[in-house]
Amino acid sequence: MSDVRLIVAGAGGRMGRTLVKAIAETKGAVLAGAIDAPASPLVGRDTGELSGIGANGIAVTGDLAALAGQADGVIDFTIPAASVALAGQAAAAGLFHVVGTTGFSAADEQAIAAAATSIPIVKSGNMSLGVNLLAALAKRVAATLDEEFDIEILEMHHNKKIDAPSGTALLLGEAAAQGRGVDLAARSDRGRDGHTGARRPGDIGFASLRGGTVVGEHWAIFAGPAERIELVHKAEDRMIFARGAVKAALWAKGRAPGLYSMMDVLGLKDF
Ligand SMILES: NC(=O)C1=CN([C@@H]2O[C@H](COP(=O)(O)OP(=O)(O)OC[C@H]3O[C@@H](n4cnc5c(N)ncnc54)[C@H](OP(=O)(O)O)[C@@H]3O)[C@@H](O)[C@H]2O)C=CC1
Ligand SMILES: O=C(O)C1=N[C@H](C(=O)O)C[C@H](O)C1
Numbered sequence: 108m109s110d111v112r113l114i115v116a117g118a119g120g121r122m123g124r125t126l127v128k129a130i131a132e133t134k135g136a137v138l139a140g141a142i143d144a145p146a147s148p149l150v151g152r153d154t155g156e157l158s159g160i161g162a163n164g165i166a167v168t169g170d171l172a173a174l175a176g177q178a179d180g181v182i183d184f185t186i187p188a189a190s191v192a193l194a195g196q197a198a199a200a201g202l203f204h205v206v207g208t209t210g211f212s213a214a215d216e217q218a219i220a221a222a223a224t225s226i227p228i229v230k231s232g233n234m235s236l237g238v239n240l241l242a243a244l245a246k247r248v249a250a251t252l253d254e255e256f257d258i259e260i261l262e263m264h265h266n267k268k269i270d271a272p273s274g275t276a277l278l279l280g281e282a283a284a285q286g287r288g289v290d291l292a293a294r295s296d297r298g299r300d301g302h303t304g305a306r307r308p309g310d311i312g313f314a315s316l317r318g319g320t321v322v323g324e325h326w327a328i329f330a331g332p333a334e335r336i337e338l339v340h341k342a343e344d345r346m347i348f349a350r351g352a353v354k355a356a357l358w359a360k361g362r363a364p365g366l367y368s369m370m371d372v373l374g375l376k377d378f
Contacts, residue, residue, distance in 0.1 A: 111360050112139035112178045113353075114202075116193055118167050119149035119157060121267075122184035122207060122345060127158040127165075129349035136353055138165050139178040144189070145169030175200035179360050182352050187211045187268075194222035198295040205352050206230040209274025223366035227359045231369040232274020234351030238325065239342045239369045242282040243378040245327040248336060249286030256331040258283050263316035263324045271315040272297065275340075279327045280311050329350045 113130055117123040118141035130138045141154045147167070157164030164229035168174065171181065171193060179205035183193050190208040195218070197204040206219065209232050241377065249258060260283070262276040272280075279290075289309065296310040306312070323342040328335060342348070351369060358372045370376045374377060 110135055110137040112357055113193050114140040114142065114171065114174050114178045114181045115154070116142050116181055116183035116189065117185035117208075118154050119143040119147055119152070120184060122348060123348040124154075124158040124324045125345040125378070126182055126184065126352060127154045127161070128160055128357070129346060129353050131155070131158075131160055132277055133350075133353050133357075135357060136182040138163065139168050140174035141165055142174070143167050144168060144185075148341030149175065155334075169216050171196045172200070172306055175202060178202060180204065180356050182356055184208055184348075184352070186188070188216050191215050191218045194219045194364060196309065197228075198222040198225045199376065201357070203362065205355045205359060207234055207330055207348065207352055209277075220366050223364060225364050227361050227364055227367060229355040229367045229369070229372060230234040231355075231364070232278040232349075233323075234278075234355060235342065235347040237340050237341075237342075237347065238275055238278070238349065239373050239375055240378075241325070241327065241338055242279055242340055243370070243375050246282040246286035247378075248329055248338065249283040250288075251286075251334075252329055252331065254287075256336075257306060257308075257312070257372050259312040259314065259326075259328040259329065259330065261314045261316070261326040263318070265320050265322065266317050268317060271317075272313040273315065273323065273325070276313055276315070276321065279325060282312060283311055283327060310324060329359070331378055345361075 151224045153162045154165045185205040260276045261272045296312045327338040357374045
């Protein structure tokens with residue numbers, strides 16, 4: 108079978124650089140192009156050199172359209188506005204789209220879902236095996252316990268992260284809400300400050316910490332009367348997300364159009 112040809116979007120970023128490395132290490136995947144913000148000072152730079160693996164002859168560019176003909180799909184860890192635009196461009200060019208970006212608005216989510224009617228899009232707030240397994244466990248625990256157990260999602264990330272709660276926190280909250288059979292939007296408590304009053308039974312709370320170089324740590328806490336269950340995941344290296352994204356890309360090639368998640372890729376939907 109021929110190699111899956113991939114374009115990395117956000118190639119100059121923390122995840123983009125890690126992806127270039129992960130693709131180089133993956134049999135059956137090849138880096139076909141790279142893009143970053145059109146005004147980025149990194150446009151023209153060699154992506155292998157940026158990633159610390161040595162020159163690979165693939166330069167950072169600023170335009171997906173010029174590369175589309177030489178690729179099967181795009182792996183995208185950028186910012187919401189860029190991911191929405193890329194979903195439209197990928198749909199127009201018939202490329203699959205793997206979206207790792209987080210921090211989307213409801214309108215962004217709708218635009219991506221619309222693009223997924225014509226191409227396969229795999230989108231997840233966390234591409235690692237461990238977090239997706241944790242989400243499956245959180246769903247089960249939430250389904251087992253009643254509202255006597257308060258659900259709190261806590262996350263900590265590095266001091267450069269621009270969105271909160273993290274995509275992973277929302278993914279875990281959604282899993283817990285599904286397990287409990289409630290609508291997350293209606294039961295979320297995001298950010299307490301001042302005289303908040305007592306916790307509303309049945310809410311799913313979110314709290315975010317930022318500092319240092321923490322790659323990503325998440326807790327799903329089930330706090331009940333006189334006992335507490337904590338499900339925890341600690342990412343130690345961005346390679347876990349990059350390897351997951353490359354796995355999603357290999358899975359997406361040739362798939363029917365649709366909006367998929369890492370649960371689909373990892374076969375955890377019915378866990
Ligand atoms: N789903 C998952 O498993 C994971 C998701 N993430 C998410 O991925 C995203 C990126 O994270 P991270 O790599 O740390 O962030 P960075 O800020 O390091 O990287 C983002 C990159 O996207 C570039 N960019 C901005 N606009 C565009 C555009 N229009 N076209 C192409 N590239 C563009 C930025 O360029 P410039 O700096 O020049 O603006 C930058 O190089 C975040 O949303 C983060 O939450 C992160 C890790 C794992
Ligand atoms: O911005 C990050 O770094 C990360 N973002 C994702 C998120 O928002 O959950 C995944 C991971 O935790 C790292």
